[in-house]
Amino acid sequence: MTPQSAPAEIRPVDGPTPTRPLRIMVVDDHALFRRGLVSVLDDEDDIDVVGEAGDGDVAVQKAGELQPDVIIMDVMMPHTTGIEAGPRIRAIAPDAKFVMLTMSESESDLFEALKAGATGYLLKEMAVTDLPRVVRTIATGRSCLDSSMATKLIAEFAELAKQETSPRPKETLPQLTPRETEVLKLLARSMNNREIGGRLFITENTVKNHVRNILEKLQVHSRTEAAIYAVRAEYVG
The missing domain is CATH 1.10.10.10 (Winged helix-like DNA-binding domain superfamily/Winged helix DNA-binding domain)
Incomplete structure (x- = not known):
């Protein structure tokens, strides 16, 4: 991952920072990239990587077993995508928050991820040194969006507002x-x-x-x- 502008942070929507180490699961079908993320996170005293997965189906199974606080998950994976896995994870690990870390800059992937319950959407171009901060941000109930994706989201809302001819009663x-x-x-x-x-x-x-x-x-x-x-x-x- 190469240095880029820091992800946009959205104000808190949930409780305080946990007092115990954060339990993190990393889900990505590229083993080398996944191990790189794990290595960065394992260096943090307040973060404990409790599991890994290479596809959405395994992620669902392990999320139920491990009950992580935060799941870092790719969008495009074999068998079951991160977006498809999201609602299934929420059903068996309702307290777990998940953030998409992906190469996809597709607006449709962004919107589908948010609808699936993701509390963040970040591109793999982000600086690796930002990852622990992102995890802590997500764990405390805030949302993180890559700045370019946040711009697309705002633009889409603006377009919807223009198209809205009459408000819902x-x-x-x-x-x-x-x-x-x-x-x-x-x-x-x-x-x-x-x-x-x-x-x-x-x-x-x-x-x-x-x-x-x-x-x-x-x-x-x-x-x-x-x-x-x-x-x-x-x-x-």
């Missing part, structure tokens, strides 16, 4: 309870669980339960998708 969210609606509004303002709990005078655990229910009811896979839903439905001014 609030009646598109009748299935949410009043409390879930309040949580969604604050989530869409980029508040993390602690901030939402403080604003509504409820615990972080209660906020997590509400967020889980919101994602299920809206049939979306991530907080980002839920936030976009809320903005388009005019639940955020």
Whole structure:
């Protein structure tokens, strides 16, 4: 990996930094590249690489067994891609966060990865020295996007806004309870669980339960998708 501009960091959406070493799994079908990532991460005292995988199917199996905190995963792999593996991993290791580290600059891969629940999308051109910082960032609930991919994402949202001739009415969210609606509004303002709990005078655990229910009811896979839903439905001014 060659030095490039640092990945764009998005503000926190989850809890505090873990006090124990972070449990990391690295998934890439290129063994030499994978071992390079493992070597860099193993040099960090607060990071413990607990597993590796060379394809999406093995990644799903090991994620269930190892319950890692963060999974670094390639998009294009044999048998099962990283994007296909993402939802399966979330089903058996719901607390694990995963970030795509890939050669693909495709907008469709970026959008599909985010829909699959990825909390980051980075290109393999990034500086190898940035990798431990990225892992810590993802583990604390922030998202990381390569700066060029972040630009594409913003451009796509801008285009969607132009095409939107009439906003969705609030009646598109009748299935949410009043409390879930309040949580969604604050989530869409980029508040993390602690901030939402403080604003509504409820615990972080209660906020997590509400967020889980919101994602299920809206049939979306991530907080980002839920936030976009809320903005388009005019639940955020």
